[in-house]
Amino acid sequence: MALQSSTQDIMKRSIKYITYAGALAGLLLTTSCNDDFLERPPQDQISDATFWKSKDDLSKALNAVYSQLTREGIIYDDGSSDNAYAQYPWESTATIVSAGTINTNSNAGWGYTGIRRANQLIENADNIEMDAELRERFKAEARFLRTWFYWNMVLKFGDVPLVTSTLAAGEEDVARTPRKDVVDFLLSELTAVAEVLPVMYGGGDSNEKGRVTKGAALALKARILLNEASPRFNTGGDATKWKAAADAAQEVMSLGYSLFKVNEESGKDLEDDYAKWVDFADAEDERNFRLGLRSYEKLFQQQYEGNSEVILDRQFIMQVDPQWHNTYLLPSVLNGWSSVTPTQDLVNAYGNYKTGGPANILTPEKRAELYLNDDPAFANEYKNRDPRFYASILFNGNPWNALEDGYAFTWQIGGSNNSQTGYNFRKLVDPQSRRENIESHANIILLRYAEILLTYAEAMNEFGGPDATVYAALNQIRERAGMPAVDESVYNTKESLRELIRNERRVELALEGQRYMDIRRWEIAPQVMQTIYDIRNRLVQARVWDDRLYLMPVPQAQIDLSDNVLTQNTGY
Template sequence: MKTKISIFILSGLLLSATLSSCKKDFLERPPLDQLSEATFWKNSNDVYQAVNAVYNQLPGDGIIYDDGASDNAYAQYPWESSATDVSAGTITSVTNAGWGFGNIRRANYFLANADKVVNMDPALLERYKAEVRFLRALFYFNMASNFGDVPFFTTVLKLGEENIKKSPKAEVLKFVTDELSAVALILPQTYAGGKPNEKGRITKGAALALKARVHLSENQWQLAADAATQVMGLGYSLFKVSEEQAIDVKDDYSHWVTFANADDEKKFRLGLRSYEALFHKANEGNMEVILDRQQIDQKDANFLNTYLLPGDIGGWSSVTPTQELVNSYESYKTGKAVSPVDPAQRAAWYTAKNPAFENEYKNRDPRFYATVLFENAPWNAIEDDYKFIWTEGASNMSKTGYNFRKLVDPKIYRDRVDNHANVILIRYAEILLTFAEAKNELSGPSSEVYDALDAIRTRAGMLPVDRTEYSSQASLRTLIRNERRIELAVEGNRYLDIRRWKIAPQVMKTINNIKNTQVQVRTWADKLYLMPVPQTEIDLSKGVLTQNTGY
């Protein structure tokens, strides 16, 4: 039976101890509900709990808001995240778009104190420290990706040392990749289970996968390809199912897809189910998962079922697909791009209830049906005979006319319990896409690039890449970027992708719903390549911190 990491928040740790009187005095014993350096760091269990307190800082269900800040999705509630203001281009220094160093301070504190424990297995302690070093590297990468130059420190700060000038982004990322290379030599490939070897802890694969992501973000193609190649040799594989669940068989896709024969329908359906099921609780920890945020059953719920589902089945429609994301899904029949319907024509068909309106959603990539709820989309797994119907203006309904079903766990919805499924942060499909992009940028199309893309596409039931159609570096670049968009939708990658590709000025445009009614005005300015440092932080630093350009 699999065991999870228990995540403890050691909020009671004190930075100093002041007890100084007679040890036998009952009144001067340390409070039993508090921790201090004098009473902590005594045994291996203290170290174990402190490591898990750093794991508690891993990102979770909030990754969906990264897509809400991009052209993939619309985040309709500005009080939930900064994504609404970021996507509109109206973000200012009044809003905190992710600035914070509590997670890094927590990691630094652990690394400064863990060696105090005596009589502990030195190899285990070294592994624990490697796990925390990875986490600190991840935290710094996320900060540098969003803000560019950031304060950099690896020690526990003393009073008076808290105001630190920014370090160049390149220096921070050099530290990150050096750390990831170092800890990859220490961390195991897998964990056997049981304390302190729970599945879900940081692995060698996670370190190398994050390293590949960092290098890709900086267009360091050879380094990204090398790191991805190392991960590809560690035994990960794409998750697949061999048969449908009985409840899923009830979904009638014959209206939406023109199947050539029974085998064609089976290929389509298994592709759809393989893609959607890899995120469900029943399949958590599968061989595609490289890093996930562990959620403790009955204690640590994620809110993906609430954030993503429409209001008619209890959701909030917090983050919803844009028409542009819908347009990006290719034809299931040809494997090529689909020409989008004219927005005015779509609106006219929808308003008139013309059957032609539904043609836009026919014969699309199986991942479309696994990702997007569109008008009359079937989904028996969520409720018997359920079909999505958009009700404009209704409580907690989408503003765009679409909802996400990807990342939602329908069994958990039916069971009427909180969603405790792990949130996947890095998976093997991303590594294959990183490898394909980096190798294509280095030397253009090759059999190994095509093979990496084909593995992802065929898992989803799609046709392999047409080698003739995509024979040039430029054409294959277009396909790779689109493949990355749809394969990793709502997983927290698109926001950075459109910035590193420098396509944000073209894609961050005003969005309309399926009735061609304006949903959100989006205005791009190049300052949006970086987020603003919160003005409150600049004020507290007494001028040591400086603002990013344009804010």
């Protein structure tokens, strides 16, 4: 397959991948599975005095920090939102978060292992004799990772103890730091490390692909600033906060990233027949649709990892460290568990391929009637939809020969490991590993260029309303997906364009962990976190929203361990 960035080029850029988990197994930084929220130092492992001696020690310590980066659990954040249903409460807290029943016995993400490891590295790095510039870069990488871990906790809990040094015995009980102070610290850290981190890595010792870059620091800064500019946190409507988010996104836009695209199909992809689903005007129209679909779905597949759109991804080591999206997302007939499945509301969000506007959506009652009567008209609702719909959602009849010869999805009702909603996710599944019956090692993308374009579009629209740069950012994403450009005669006000941008974020970033944050920062969670039903209009999950759910409860076990120095969030 010919690519905008060829496979050969990608391989050249992938000279060496950063090695993660296991780097320090049994050493100083491998914390035991105790219950302490600030991770008291283990007493039975290598000491600081023994370990911090060489560049190799520092590199291993840094890899141990990287090993704490977000893994498959990112999909459960969508399960905590209106995008998806997470059916197994033993896999994550998403089931009880979305139902509104989470309590203080649960832990929705409170943890300090990664932060402690980063603090230890930053404190001990200066004691090692090595190249000074490389040492400062290693420290900057650790500071970025510490910021990543803190931000994910701030999103869930608000105020958290801000600890920037390794605590000695007796110092562990630290009160929660006001949220604003933590956020200010994180933004200052990202600004500082962006000046140290390189734009890219060339490969070789200490320059492995997968390390954090200047772009990653600025992209996370843009994500945080966008959150802080939003209604929940910008209660005074300060427009300059939106401008700051747009400026941070624009810095990333100047670094050379681009949206990943394919320019032809090959192999099993050619066997998928979409003529049943799309009323193609001509051969060129079909080509546009199919390349939009392929560009979007292949972005996440192992064969094309490290492409021009990726800003930061969680690396997985071949034959050592598999990831499990194929298992969590596919149905039982494909050896999956259907752990996280799309809601009807997410399905409804994918627009019309022909018009570029919203799709024609059936009432739940009509959809159920057509399905239960095996009426051919049931399929009409899935026709002429956004190519990202066909790339993201397994609905009845969606073909996928790359996964299995002649495969088309059929919802299996009941039984173990099948969807409860009537749909499964196709996005993030790697068909090659499924076809070859091997484990997937596809990297999990944590920051990518499409998000930056969406951040810029939203922030600039909120700052000053629609302008040419906003439309241009949105149209890059839509054009890559094969969708028509934004109709500027329809979306010509801040308010109308706001709704389109929000929907564009939803479908473009589905299952990437952003919807959890978005519905809270926009303060729309009370409206969208509604009880969900399957395609037969039968109850799947009762959902009850309470405003306490804007934040998660601090685990009571952590409060107890802190001798009640920690306080609880309101409503728990």
